[in-house]
Amino acid sequence: MFNQLAINSNTYHGYSLEDAVKGASEAGFTQIELAAVKDHTAHVLPDMSANELERIKDLLEEYGMTCIGIGAHSNLMREEGIANLLKSIDLATLFDCRYVVTATGDAHHDSDVIEDEKVLANNLEPVFQKCKEQGKVLTIETHGNNFATGLSLKKLAQNLNNHVKINYDTGNVIFYGDVLPYEDLELCVDEIEFIHLKDKLGANDEWNFPAIGDGNLDFKRIFTIIEQGNYQGPISVEIEFTPDGPRSLSEVNESVKRSFNYLKSLLD
Template sequence: MTLKNRLGGHTNSYHGYRLEQALEGIAAAGYRYVELSAVRGWTEHVPLDADAKALGGIQRMLNTLGLVGLSLSGHSDLTTSDGLELGLLAVDLCERMGIGIMNTAIGGHYSEHEDEAAFMGNIHKLADHAAARDIRLGIEIHGEITKSGAAAIPVLDRIGRANVLINYDTANVEFYGAVKAVDDLPVALPRVVHFHLKDKRGEGRVWDFPAIGEGHVDFAGVLGIVERGGFKGPMSVEIEFAGEPWPPLAEVNRAMKASRDRLAVLGLS
């Protein structure tokens, strides 16, 4: 099996570290693409209100390290007006950086118990703002309302915007949805725009997301479904460890390289 999908490293894997450290570690691990985190209040490696000079500096870093922006993580609480404004800024940031996919979640990074009616009152403005800029939105498998691909599909149907799709997280589907990715992904794949490749250790709500290959997610099975389904879109590796405090930088770098090496063995590099 040889997959041609673009594979990136997610800078959120370097939560608490500087953007320079994240990009250097991702490049040293052998990735050619990167998902940039612009999440206000969590990992805002790229400031949502960055001016042209700041973005120019980030682009020079990417160029120097041979990295290309794959997607932007712009999570905010889309059930609130403030969260909607942050989402609009994230879409604008995508346009300014030439990035075509913005990943988000209904309740942002922290929220799990979301107000679906409030979300529906905001998502159309965000979706239309993105569509006017030729940007697709990836609603992450996260929280209760989109806890799995099967749960997310009717939400997408109610949104009714062609540029609003799924950012499929291979570990969150277990953590929130109590279903294995290999069992849920086949029904979701036609509506997927982007993947977070993330491993998991422990059952249920155990927060332990190690390097790929060091947990129990069946990535051979996941990639087989991707290949058979003809999905050609981008994927990024996200490692969230056991949460805060984050591991030492050397361990994050090791985990990112180990993840890429394991995926290469499975046919994705």
């Protein structure tokens, strides 16, 4: 599983993609999930020029970093969200990665309530078709007020005829779903194709996601569950700190390095 590790560039929210690639590479990571969330962490976006996108490809090559996914959070209940997701599939093709990651609502302050999954299914139909044509896997994240647990997303995936898979976020299921990521993970591991690996401190509803190994989660137990479930997808490390954010780029780099070293000792 050590070879499945990647860094989620959203860990470097507020800093440049070059900061993220350089810091993660120096920590030991060789794979990256590129955050593509407009007005939040826009390290890559579909509307960037061809020259900008080529520079990003050159940057990844310079540091020996492989893109394994596009984190393209889009509101799937809105026309503009579907349009963004469709364009993000092209980004995944450009960066030669298999996975496109989204939630069902906005990246933050998700307020839409999905009362009829048939509406969601109809909205996603062109996305399903484009993913099929381009050989991409659409994963929906445990996130927000509609599908905050792995079990709820497993039911959604089955209702959508398995056109989507689960992106399981080990911290989000606590923060949004008020469940620990052990029994929930066991119930849905067969439908998971992408993991956001987050640690958690404080109360369940407290935004506090420190370096991996600095929080309360039992990662040995988590890795046992996914290994027994024969999980083969990416394990994308994401550190989101507290609402105040990190004090400096050095703090982010130190947290990334500490996370890598902890996971290396656990997995390698």
